[in-house]
Amino acid sequence: MKDSQSMEQQRVHTVVEKIQLELDQLKKTVKHDSAEQKRRLKESGEIKINQGSSESMWESAGELRAVEQDLMIRSKTLLKNQNRVVALEKMVEDPYFGRIDYEDEFGQETIYIGISSVFDEYDHLVVDWRSPIASLYYEGNVGDTIPLNIGEQKLELLIELKRQFLIRKAKIIQMLDTDNVMGDPYLLEALEDKSAYQMSAVISTLQKEQNQIVRDISAKITLIEGVAGSGKTVVLMQKIAYLLYTFRDQLRASEIILFSPNKIFQTYISQVLPELGEMNVTSHTFPEFMNQKVPKFTLISNQDEELSKVTLLKGSLQFSVALKHYTNQLKMNYMRFASLSFQGEILISKEEIKELFYRIESKGTLASKLGLLQTQLLQKIEQLKRTQRTSKWVEDAMLSMSDSELRQHESESKNEQKAEETLIDSIMDAAYSPVIKRIKKLAFIRYQHQYIHFLKAVPKLLSLKEFSIDEEMWSEHIQQVVTNMAHKKMVLEDLDAFYSLFQLMHGPISSTKFKYICLDEVQDFSPFQLQMLKDFYPTANFVMSGDLNQNILMKRISFNDLDTIFTGNSFQRYQLLTSYRSTNEITQFANRFLEEKAAAESPFREGKKPELILTANNEHYWDYLKQIVSDSQINGLRTAFISKNYAEAVRFHEELTTAGIDSSLVLKDTDSTHHPVIVIPVQLAKGLEFDVAFALFHYSDHSSATNLSTAYTICSRAMHELYVMAPDLQDPLVNRLESADYHLAELN
Incomplete structure (x- = not known):
């Protein structure tokens, strides 16, 4: 060797x-x-x-x-x-990570695998990990014969050697011949390493089941389910890189959009695609995306740990169906128009526009009928323009023009009479231009009034009772929406529905045509939002990843909803059951908070048991915390105190400060997490990982299923050490645990 x-x-x-x-x-x-x-x-x-x-x-x-x-x-x-x-x-520093020797009908071949291909005049020095031949590295073990389709060729290739490299600054640090990637010491070394402020692409340790997901392009809709820490996000990103490589002649990076749960997570994963050699993929949070679509309203942020009944209604598929039914009704009644004015006087009244609209015979969509109205209004403007050519205001405009402007028109038109005609044309075009623009943009529709009218019609379009809402509660909510809109503000659910109504009036989106829409943490999206994306980009492929057990915003979406939304499309569903983030002990501990028994997982990495710190009637735990935090910082470990909600994060950060423990409070998704000790609510911690995590159970009401999902999410952020802070052993969440699941902290 x-x-x-x-x-x-x-x-x-x-x-x-x-x-x-x-x-x-x-x-x-x-x-x-x-x-x-x-x-x-x-x-x-x-x-x-x-x-x-x-x-x-x-x-x-x-x-x-x-x-x-x-x-x-x-x-x-x-x-x-x-x-x-x-x-x-x-x-230059890390040219490749793997080598495969294989035998085909022509003899033995050797390939080296890295993030991109490198050629010289006579040889393929490094093969891109996304190439078909490179799948040998992920799919096969020594002695296996692997069937491969390369172009139209069907090959049977015998693997004779699989070698892994750990190369740093162009020097081989470690080299290992192995039977397979799963369970190899390099993967173990990577997992036992410290957490980082940004996620790594980790293609060198891509597992067989993950590789199959990355390379499968057979389905229009792909769903990657996985337990916490199973690599869902990395696989999603690797799949994007694979698509850009495989379809490099047909697919541009601008035709892919990636949605992340929040800006903190967006920053955390921002270097994964560049590490894979792919740049310029559009990445957004969904609120960010919607605010770009409706920029005239300021988005009201939602920091609730549990969604309100009204929010759940507005995020439902029933609400989406109700909106479409409402727009169909608008073809016959209820449209809200504004008059078209010219020089301070009404040119075409709203009543006249309404009469024109409802006289139109159309069996098409609301958008197509409004398109016909638009044509009629433009024709009407042209007729009005002809009647205004001899008006005094036109004559005044001509008289106010300079001699040089008049001479220019004369020289261009060759004779005086034609010059006057073209001059009048230009005056008329300039004067009527704002009106014509309004008509072309359908700006004569009173969109805000129309949206409020829709909300008032909702009780007739769906069952409020199904969402435990009565009509009085709904009416009060509508008044709140009216007040918000008057101040040019909207919550996200209203922004979604308002934009949907707007688009149903305007017809298909003609701007960016996304070919792939990728969603991380799909369980945080509402059914309405997914249906909206599917309706507006009907030809797009969807790649989604998520974990329903981390659905801290309860009843946000179910995978049954996904079946309904994407019915009629080829749907491929994958499950990743091995957690690579947390130790086996932390994973088992977190699984106690699942409502249903966890699917069988393959234990991968052993570690210390989580510790339970009882806080009731014992102030010594602050000294204990101080020691843990100090030891973690000395060892270069990142520590996070994770709370159920924002208010608890604020309160606990104040207590840490009083106790003399330095920490950074993260309350907005624009806040930096680049501090060795942070306090963060679970909504912002989703998707992140920390060497040491403290689960703050000791403030919470633990009665609802939401709290179980929250507890699972918090605990599964820990990579190496987990500490749970609860008042006593009678705490409802602690009662779900077995004594063998944890060590009880010994406080002096």
Whole structure:
């Protein structure tokens, strides 16, 4: 093995030299092309359409189109090279992580696997982990014959060697020949390492079941279910990278959108795709996305740990059905229009617009009927314009023009009479332009009034009783919505429904056509939101990951809802049952808070039992906490005190400060988590992991199922050490535990 490692190290040097050479050349190319792109952009802005003659106009327009097309091609090449630079910069220090020797009908072959491909003149030095041949590394063990489809070829390949490398700064730190990736010491080493402020791509330890999810592109809808810490998010990101590689000629990064649960998590995962060599995938939180769609309203943030009855109603599929039924009714009645005015006077009254609309015979959608109304209104404006050509205001506008402007019109029109006609045309066009814009944007519809009218109609469209709401409660809620809208504010559920109503009036979205919509923590989305995305992007593929056991916003969505929303689409559902984040002891402890028995899991990593710290009538626990936090900081471990809600986080942070324990309070998803000790509510901690986690049970009312899900979510954030703070052994959550599940902290 020693001689073998020496030979492998020599190969690393050879490959790194090749990578460095390509990187240096590519950086020069990128620098040159960036400067050239700026220069050509400036030149394109200076090209003017020549109006001198028809021939010269078309010639200059053609020149501009050619320049724009060239710029687009150059931009794609520049972006591709910039992405390649990012990948090569990583590979200079860590060129590859695996080697496979296999035998086919032509003899023995060897491939080395890394985050991207590297070639020299005669050889494939590194194979991209997403290539079909690289799946041998993830799928097979030594001695296995693996069937592979590469293009139209069907191959049977015998694996003779599987070798793993740990390379840092172009030096082999460790090298291991192994039968399979599962359970290997490198994976164990990675899992036992300290937590980081940003998630890693970890393709070198991708497991067989995870690899199959990444590479399966057969279904239109993919759902990745998994227990806490099973790698759902990483697999989702790896799948995005795989799609961009596999469909690189048909799929652009801008045609994929990734939704994250909050901005903290968005920052946490922000380097995963760049580590995989992919940039420019659009990433949003859902509130962020909706605020961009309806920018005129400020979003009211929701910090409730449990959703209100009204919020659950507005997030339901019943509410979505009610909205669609309502828009169908609008074709016959209830439309709210505003008058069209011109120079301070009503041009077409709202009553006239309403009469025009309801006279239109249309069997299509509301949007198509409004489109016909739009056409009629534009025609009506043209008729009105013709009657206004001799009006005094037109004459006044002509008289107010300068001599130079008049001479220009005369010179362009060749004679005085034609000059006057074109002059009147330009005056009329400029004057009526605001009215025409309003009509083209359907801005003569009173959208806010229409939305309030819809809310008032809701009791006739669905059963309020099903959501434990009476009509008085609903009426009070509508008044709150009216007040919010008057102050240009909305909660997310109203923003969702308001935008949906707006789009149902305008018809299909004509802007960005997403080919893939990816959702992490899908259980936090409402059924209404998912149905909305499906309706507005009907041709898109969906890739979703989630864990229903972490549904701290209870009844947000069920997987039955997913079946309903995506009915008629090919649906592939995967389950990941092994937690790689937490030790076996922490996982078993967390599973005690599941309402249903956990699915069988493969224990992967052993550690110390969670500790139970009893706080009632014992002030010594503060000294105990101080010691744990101090030891954790000395060892470079990140510590999080995780509470059920925001108010408890504030209160506990104050108590920590009083006790002399330095910590950072995280209350907004824009707050930084880059502090060795943080206090954070569970809503913001979802998806994150910490070396040491404290579950704050000692303030909570534990009666509801929500609290069980919350307790599970909090406990499953811990990687290596978990401490649970509860008042006493009679605490309802503690009662769910077995004495063998934990150590009882010994407080002096």
